[in-house]
Amino acid sequence: MLRTTIGLTLILASSAIATEAIDALHLKQYDKAKTLLLQQPDSLDKLFYLGQIAYFEKDLDKAEQYFQQVVDNDNANAEQHYWLAKVSLSQAANASIFSAPGYARTAKQHFEESLHINPKHQGSLKGLIRFYLHVPGIAGGSVDKAEQYARRLQNVDQIEGSMALLNIYEHDDNEQALTTTLAHTLQQHPNNARVLTKAGFIYQQRQDYRLAFDYFSQASAQYNQSQESSYALSALYQLGKTAVLSGQNLSAGQQALQSYLKQPESPVTSDLSIELPSAAWAHYRLAQVLALTDQTHRAQAHLRQSKLRNSDDKALEKRLKQEAKKLNISL
Structure with a gap:
């Protein structure tokens, strides 16, 4: 197999089928x-995209095989190290207590290698934040190091870094830092959904439903007015949920x-960190x-x-039964 992606990218880029395949991947049509x-000539790009599909389909072992082949043949690509690290971190989360540390170390190694190649690689900065935040201290976890990487991320993308800091302070139950950072971020980006x-x-x-409703209202008003439309849609759903939780509005x-x-x-959405609630959940909240x-x-x-719209969501299924029983109605 070739040891560089030079030329291989052109194979895919020059193919209408490959372009259609990549578009389908972005649309989650795996x-x-x-x-x-699979109709395309063998190339590292082909393996790279097949690895992404395997990852999204939660076939982590197959994804690892694809990405490892790519990295073995092209060791100087930050994005490829990032994806291999991402798979390893997911494997760690699903592994036994004996195997998890090894996967976690592999993830850390490839995130660091990615940043060595490209110090501004946002995905790898976020990956190391997750690593240090969620790995036990005995295995190398550190809130302080997570915060250091979040501040590095701020220098690359201010909003991404601020969101990372907010997540860290939430995870660490640091209410004072959370409140201060949130206020500062809102002051800097008052109209960002x-x-x-x-x-x-x-x-x-915090069960401060008045303020929650106010901020979700402001966010939902940004729909079609910014590139953050997915967050605006999320806020629209959360307005309904907050109304249920508070019994108000x-x-x-x-x-x-x-x-x-x-x-x-x-x-x-280009941001894979946000997953919008399904129509099934929205109908349930509207029923409430x-x-x-x-x-x-x-x-x-x-x-x-x-x-009718629910598909194997056991938590929602349980909620539906409870709501029907409370209302003394049948489904």
């Missing part, structure tokens, strides 16, 4: 992407969920809002819609 890629949504989540967790919560259900169910306003018949209809 079967289609895989079928199209991602920052506003994060503020909403923080206050929702029920009319606004109902309208927000109805608007959410009118949007595409799986909007395309309607039940709180004594619209039991309409609530029943949305519970049935939620059940």
Whole structure:
């Protein structure tokens, strides 16, 4: 096999089928992407994209094989080391207590190698933040080191770094640092849907539903006004959830969920860190809002819609049964 991707990228780039395959991958149409890629000549790029598909399909061992082949033949590519590290970190999370440390060390090694090649690689900076934050101290975990990498990330992307710091302070239960950093970030980015949504989540967790609703409202208003549309949609859903949790702003919560259900169910987002709630969850939340306003018949209809749209989500299935029992209705 060749030891460089020079020329190999051109093989894929010059192929309409390959372009279609990559587009399908970005749209999460993994079967289609895989079928199209397998029609392409052998190349490191082909292995690289097949590795991504295997990762997203949670076939971590196969993903590791693909990415290891790529790195073995091209050791100077930051993105390839990043993906191999990402797979190893996922393997660590799913491994036994005996195997997990080895996977974690491999992940750390490749994240560091990625940053050695490209010190501004955001994915690897985030990866090392996750490593130091979630790995036990006895295995090398360190909140201080996680914070150091978050500040490095701030120098590359201010919002990404600030979000990382907020996550670290939440994880460490450092309320003072969390409040101070949030206030500073909101001051710097008052109209950013991602920052506003994060503020909403923080206050929702604190059960300060008035402020949570206010920040989610501001975030949802940014839909179609910024590149952070996925966060604005998330905030729209959270308006409904906050209305349920607080028992307040029920009319606004109902309208927000109805608007959410009118949007595409799986909007395309370049940020893989955000996963929007499904239509099944939105129907369930809307049913809860309607039940709180004594619209039991309409609530029943949305519970049935939620059940119909649900696919193997055991947590939602349990919630639906509980809500139906509380309302004394059948599904």
